[in-house]
Amino acid sequence: MIAHLKGLLVSTGLDSAVIDVGGVGYLVGMSSRSLTALSGIGEAVTVHTEMLVGEDFLRLVGFASETERDWFRLLTGVQGVGARVALAILSALDPTDLQRAIAAQDKAMVARANGVGPKLAERIVRELKDKVGLIATSPLAIGGGVGAPAASGAQVDALAALASLGFKPGEASAAVSAALDELGDGASLDALVRMALRKAAK
Known part of the structure; x- marks a missing residue:
């Protein structure tokens, strides 16, 4: 899986960018917020990515931060939320606003995004309420403070793995x-997931 791209920004569109990495141009779908955060054309950029694989497609989605990518993963885990809708939500709300909306169960705020109706917004805030802590307590979260230690990709993925097994955010984080x-x-x-499960079982 491609976790990130480091290269030169070739061009940007309404919902994508082309990044040249060693002479290969990668087309990466992005939210409008992430596109705005990129440097100018011809300058060096680093984009965190998620690879989407289907029967008849292979697509890269890019993010300005690992926190935004974590939110994308959570959003697309909700029934009815595909990559396009998740990016629309991340275009309308930054991670801090999205976290606040879900914590407050504010479906109206989530429904501001294009393609998100009241019923889908309600499902999103309901299903993600118990998972919001996985990102909110992560050092990757926006506003985490100067000098906060950087979480490894394995640590973030381990938290997500435990959440998928039914662990509450606090339990997963502690384990x-x-x-x-x-x-x-x-x-x-x-190794991290195996050890965390052992710790949680004690």
């Missing part, structure tokens, strides 16, 4: 932190 203390920052995702 992953305990696993990191024992294994160290260089631990692989597989």
